[in-house]
Amino acid sequence: MLRLRGCILVRLLSSPATSQAPPLHRPLSAAAVSPNPSFVAHDYLVSTCGLTRAQALKASAKLSHLKSPAKPDAVLAFLAGLGLSAADVAALVAKDPLFLCASVEKTLGPVAIELAGLGLSHSEIARLIPLSFVHFRSRSIVSKLRYYLPLLGSSENLFRVLKKGYLAGADIEGTVKPNVALLRQCGLDDCNITKLSLAKGGVLSSKPERVRVMVACAEGLGVPRGSGMFRHALDAVGFLGEEKIAAKVAYLKKTFRWSDAEVSIALRMAPCVLRKSKELLQRRSDFLISEVGLEPSYIAERSIIINYKLEGRMKPRYYVVKFLMENGLLKCNPGYYYTAFKVREKVFVEKFISPHTEVAPHLAEDYATACEGVVPARFRFT
Template sequence: MLRLRSCIAAASLSSPSASHVSPLHRLLSAAANATAPRISPNPSFAVEDYLVRTCGLTRAQALKASTKLSHLKSPSKPDAVLAFLAGLGLSTADVAAVVSKDPKLLCAGVEETLAPVVDGLTGLGLSHSEIARLVSLARQKFRQKSSISKLQYYLHLFRSSENLLRAMKFCDLLSHSLKRVVKPNVAFLRECGLGDYDIAKLCVSRPRMITTRPEHIQAMVACAENIGVPRYSGMFRHALHAVASFNEEEVSTRVDYLKSTFMWTDAEVGIAVSKAPNLLMKSKVMMQRRSEFFISEVGLEPAYIAHRPIMLTYSLEGRVRPRYYAVKFLTENGLLDYACDFYNTVMVSEKVFMKKFICPHKQAAPNLAEDYATACRGEVPARFSFT
């Protein structure tokens, strides 16, 4: 691999006018140098050994990959491909990962296939480092020129290359038909009131929403409406995000659990879920601990919580509990001359909370700031132990 990387350096430094040569031309030059005729002491080319020594595969990976490369009789074409990939910035580990998943990449023509694809992707605004990441994510689809037009569509949909590459970690977007699947799904989401920004945000974390069967996404929309979030509402994207991983029965089970855990009526659980659909994604253990704190310790009424469910989504240890302890300390020591609404103490930013509840009491309660910081780390100071 070091020899292959040196090809690239040699290609870019061999001429006084090298600084005026395009990056793609330097890649092609490096690959061309790697294909120069060579004399091998062993007339039989051992593919498996090549995969281990040159590509960095394990012996087991090489054995499996070699079955797809049995026709190779010379290292010239693989050498050219490896030089080209190195020029894009792929590390030895990256190359090993790519080749193990797509051994036939080593048989691709550099000038006929790889270079035109890279040229097309560069024309879409992708950098070489982004293209290198794409090689690992797209696998064999990277070698198909038709992928360029698909990526152009996805770049517009996801609004940035970073969003697209993040989505491709979770879903093989290039394997799905734009005409038959993706575009109809996107059009349907727009009909449901989602703008392009909402669709992009939704699909970065749930890319399979636009690659699933159209009837499946229609079922998800119906499920979101059934939990009390209508189309065109501001929470509709969040509701789709919440129900995307579950079927209708699982959603119903999770709604019932929330209802029993927080002692909500049917109307109250409907209000809570419609305002904070991501409650459906929280674990039972997490929700049980919040029920014990909000209802048993703080003494809040279930209806109060149902109308302010966003409180349940904040960190119990790092935010909610420390603030409750600090305000209770101030109240019990007569340092607050007004009643504080629990929701308001939870919702304000950390900067506002410090300014309003901690900093004004430095003289009367010199240890308050330290005790609050300790509570935020998950410990309970002695002064915050109330009987």
């Protein structure tokens, strides 16, 4: 850690003229050693930062007050010292031109040093800059990450959540902490809060009132707080609102021929079906009810199967089980279909294909063909 911090001090707080950091590309190296008394922001953004003419035209308006390249040169040397690529630098400057005006000595360098003190490596700090943009040039980013890192469990989780685009600028005290407190009251531990944040990027940065509505909608599905399914219920309802949820529930009832009680059971078992498109739900209903012959109540109690892939999983396995039943190799029991749909591929092969290699040597080949979307002749039942 001391070695890393020393490296940052030497390489990032040095002036551009004495910095040992590698240049981003040739124009940056030349700019660092050659004074330019007639500084033109637009030309600098194109030749030194790698922006397109259109990007530079838009960005240069925010840099019109600069009279020399001294401060931008220092910032570019700082970024090069961290190892950012030319493409990353160009993207950063295009989105946040004022980053070139930040003080390396007073802001960027100290922020990098404090982040290293939180345990972030040299490369992780480099990854953080394109994810936080404007927020990296504020010292408050350090206190935010001091809270986020233990909550999210790892820097990798942090980066994944930051990619959602919300968390870096969120109000910790007024927004994030109240939301975390509410989610914990609902029985979610930090691990589940992290998973929910990865699925719903804005959950921690949204207004607490919106998160309370989300919690109420999840409870409205009949999933109790503290249950292992509550995170999935929160993920399913998201920020849809009561009207959209009610419309989706009505569609589920119509499509799967469910009663109020049955749709309630289905959503408690697999709340994520709320996120499925109408087309997908209709195709699952046509297959499970019309083709396989499962009863609506049976599906409601095992609604997780609605999430399984139709072409690559359920249909090929259905053909295998149907073939075994038709040929007297398996009892005619609808329960076998559910078992076949839910087990892992290895278990399915061991249970439904391997025991019949002698009497049905073609079964494995036919199954593989069906998985590719082609129905073999032996799987065409009349």
